[in-house]
Amino acid sequence: MADKPSDLVQGTLDMLILKTLALESMHGYGIAVRLEQMSKGVFRPNAGSLFIAIQRLLRGGLIKGEWKSSENNRRAKYYLLTDLGRKKLNSEKREWGRQVAAIARILEAS
C-alpha cells in the first residue's frame, strides 16, 4: 500500500459498481473488495459513498437486491444487474471510452 487511495472521478462510482456486478451478484463488502482488487488498491470507496451509490442504483432500477446467506453462512444482501442496468453499463462504457479518447487527444496535442 504505497500510495494513498485516490478519490474517484465524480460520477464514476455508479458505473464501476455496475461493472463489478456484470459477472456475478455480490454483497456490499464484496463490491468494495472487488473494486479495490481490480483497481489494484487505487480506489477504496468508504462505506457511506458506496451505500448511497447502491441506494441510487436500486431506485434507478439498475440493480436489484435480495437477502441470501453468504459463503460463511452470514445473511447478506446480494445485488445483481437488471436488464436496464446491463444496458446502462454498456452505454456508459461507450461514453467513457469516447471521453477518455477525447481527453487523451487534448492532452497529447502539443
Add this chain to the structure above:
Amino acid sequence: MSLLRSMMSGLRSLFRKEQVRQELDEELNGFLEMAAEEKMKNGTDPHDALRAVRLERGNLEVAKEAVRSAGWESFVETCWQDLRFGFRTLRKSPGFAAVAVLTLALGIGANTAIFSIVYAVLLKPLPFKDSHRLVFIAKKNASRGWDRNPISPAEILAWRNQSGAFEDIAAYTQRSCVLTGVGEAEEDPCEVISGNLFPLLGVAPSRGRTFSAEEDEAEGPRAAILSYGLWQRRFAADEKVIGAVIDIDGVSYTIVGVMPSNFSHLYASPYGVLPELWVSGIALSPTHVWNDYFGIGRLKPGVSLQQAEARTNTISVRIEPMNPDLKGWRAQLMTLRTNASGDTRPALFVLMGAVIFVLLIACANVANLLLARGARRANEFAVRNALGASEGRIVRQLLSESLVISIAGAVCGVLLAILGCKGLVALAPRFLVKSVPTLNAGAADFRVLVFTLVVVIATTLLFGLAPALQRARPDLIETLKETGRSSLQSPRNRRLRSALVVSEIALAMVLLIGAGLMVRTLAQLSHMNLGFNPTNVLTLRVPLSGERYKEPQARVQFWERVVSAVEALPTVESASVSRGLPINDWAGQLFTTSDEPNPPAGQVPAANYVVIGPDYFRVMQIALRRGRSYNDHDTNASARVVIVNEELVRLYWPGRDPLAKRLQVGGQGPWLTVVGVAGNVLSQGPDAGFHPEIYIPYQQFPWLLGGPKHLVVRTSGTVKPESLVPAVMQEIRQIDKDQPVADIAPMEQIALEPVAQQRMVMALLVSFASLALILSALGIYSVLSYSIAQRTREIGLRMALGAQRGNVLRLVVGGGAGLALLGITIGLAAALALTRLMTGLLFGVHPIDPITFGVVTTVLAVTSILACYVPARRATRVDPMVALRFE
C-alpha cells in the same frame, strides 16, 4: 418508471421506517464484520481489526446517516418533524399564536369569501355545452346611445341565415303566465322560447322533451315545459304530469317536459326574474320587426365575437332599406358570461383589491409579531447555529412554524368565509344572488380551496421569510455574549419592523379612502331628490288575465272598485293605479308631436309610457308644474288628454308652451292633447338621470300594453305600508278571489334596488377598512411597546439624568408619529393613483375628493397617535431605579 420506483421506495422508507432501518443496520454491520474478519485472517486481533476497518472505510454511523438522508423521503420527514416542533412551540405561547392565527384568519377568510364570489360571478364556466361559443344577442343604436335593446324576429332570422357566423340562434322573451285549472290561480314569470334554445345550450329536460318545430308555429299546438321548482310545488312531483293539460292565460297548453333541478338560467340577463315555466309558440317571422326578443347564438368554431359582430353588421346594413324601423340598429354580441355577470366586474375587482390589501396588512402584522418573538429567541438560534445547524435548516424550521400559523389561520379563515358568504347574500343585490346560486353554499368550491391554499403558501412566505432569514444569520458572538440580558434590538431588526408598520399604515390609508369615497357616494345617492316620495307607499301588482278581463272596460271597472275600496280603509291617505312604477319598470314607446308629425326614420322621439289613475301624482307626491292633473271627468267619452314631464318639454318643445300641444303614441291611435306638465322623476334610479315620460289616464286609453297593473297606496302619518297588506288583500279578494296578487313591496324598497350594488361595496369596504385601521393601530402599538420594553434601561438612564416625563413622552410618541406620517404620505400617493379605478362605482364624488382625503388622513393620524400614546404613557412611568437594576 424510475421516478415511480423512487417514489415507491421512498414511501416504503417513510411508512415502514423501522424495517428499512433494521435492514440498513444489518447490511452495514455485515459489511463491518466481513471487513474485520478479512483483517483477522492476517492475525490482527479483533479489536484492532475493527478499528482499522473504521479508519479505512469511515465511521459506519455516519455512513448510515448519509444513506438515510440521501433519499427524498428524509426531506419529507424532517419537514414533518419541523411542523410538529412548530406546533409544540406555538402551543407554548398561546397568546402569540391566538393573535397571529386570528389576524391571518381575518385576512384569509376575507380573501376566500370575496374570491369565491369573483370566481362564481366572473370566472366559472357556465353549465352549458362549450359555453365559450355561446353569445347573448341584443342590439344597440350608437347614434341614439341606446344599448341592450331587444331584437326583432326579422333580425334574428337574417343574422342566423345570412351571416354565416352562427351555427344557430335561439330566441326567448320574458312575460308572465297566469296558471289556472289546477288549484288556486297563480301568476308565474315565464319565457316564450324557440324550440332550439335548449338543444343549442346543450341541456335537456330531465323528463319529457323540448318543443318541436311545429309547436314554434303561430298556429301550432301549444306546449309548456315546467321548471323543477314548479313541478315540485304545484304538481307534487307527479311523474304523470307529462301529457297533462294546463290553462295559461285562459289557453290550454300540453305539458311536454320538466327541466332538471340544477338547470341554470344564466343564458339570460341576470336582472330578469327566474322563469317558472317555458311556453311554445314564439312564431318568428321575417316580416315581424317589433323588438320583443333576445337571442342566444352558438358561434361556429373558430369565429370570434368581433368577426361575428362584423358579419351581422353587414347583414343589418343589407336589410335596413327594407325595414326603416331597423335603421341604425346593429347587433350587440357579448359572451354569456359577460352578460350574466352584469355590471359587477368593476365592483368585484375593487373588492378583490381591498381584500388583498387586508391580507397584506395581516401579513405585515404577523411578521411584526414574529420579529419581536424572534428577538426574544435569538439565543435559541445562536446556540443551534453554534451546534452546527445550517442557515437553510434554521430558515426551514422557522418557515415550518409560520406554515403552522397560516394553516391554522386558513382553517379559521375558511370557516369565517362560509359565515361571511351567508352575510354577503343578505347584502348582495338580488340579481347577484340569482346569478350565483352557490353563494349560499359558501366557499366549498374546489378551485376556491386551491386558491386558499395558494394564499396560505404566499402568506407564509410573505410574513415568515423576512423574520426567518434575519434569525438564521445572527451575529453569533454578540448574541451569545448577551445571554441572560435582554438583547438590544439590532438596527436591522428595527428598520424592518418600522418598514412593516409604515406599509401597514399606507395600505390602511388606501382602504380607508376607498371606503370613504363609497360612503360619500351612498350619501349623495340617498340625498338625491328622486322627484317622488317613496316613503309610506305600498305597491302590488294584479296581472288581470283570463276571459273575464278581455274587455278593457272590465279592467277599468275592476280597478275603480279596488281603488275606492282601498281608499275607504282607515290609515290610507290616497290610492291609485298605474302601469309601470318608477325604477322597476320601463316601457319605452315612440311618439310623434303635432309640430313634427313625420320625423325621419330612426329619429322618432321615445318616452317612458306610464298609464295612471287620477290620484297617481298625489300618491307618489310627484309635483305638477303646469296645467292640471287628471280627474274623473277624463273618461272614455271625453277628449283624449295626456300629461308629459318637464324633460320631454325641454327636449321637444324647448322654450314653447306645451299646454294644448298634441302628440300621438306608438304611431297609432288618437292624438292626445297635453293638459299638464309633471315634475321630473329619476325613474331609472338615482344615478341614471331624467328621461322623457308620458302619463296616460287609464280611463281613456286602457288598451295599449294592457292597462294598469299596479296598485299604489299611500298610508297616513307613521303607519308602515307593510301593515296594510292584509286589509288590501282582503279587499281585492272580495272583488275577485281568482286574481293572483304579486310583487307586494314598499316603494322604499324598490327605490333602494338600483343602489344595492353600491351599498354592498360600501358595507364591505367599510368593514375591510375598519379591520385595516385596527390592525395597523395594533401594529404601531406593538412595535412601540416592544421597543420601549427594549429601551427600559435607556429610558431609566435618561430619567435618572434629569429627563422630564414630557421629554420621554415626546421621544416615544415622536418616534411612532414619524412612522405614521411616512405611512400616511405613501398611502395618500397610492390612493391618488388607485382611486381612479373606482370611478365607475362612484356617484357625485370625484375619485380625488378633498373631503374624503382630509377626513381619512385625520382619522388615521389621530388613531396612530393614540396607538403611540398608550405605550408612551407606560414609558413615562418607568422608575429609574428599577430600570437600572433591571439587568
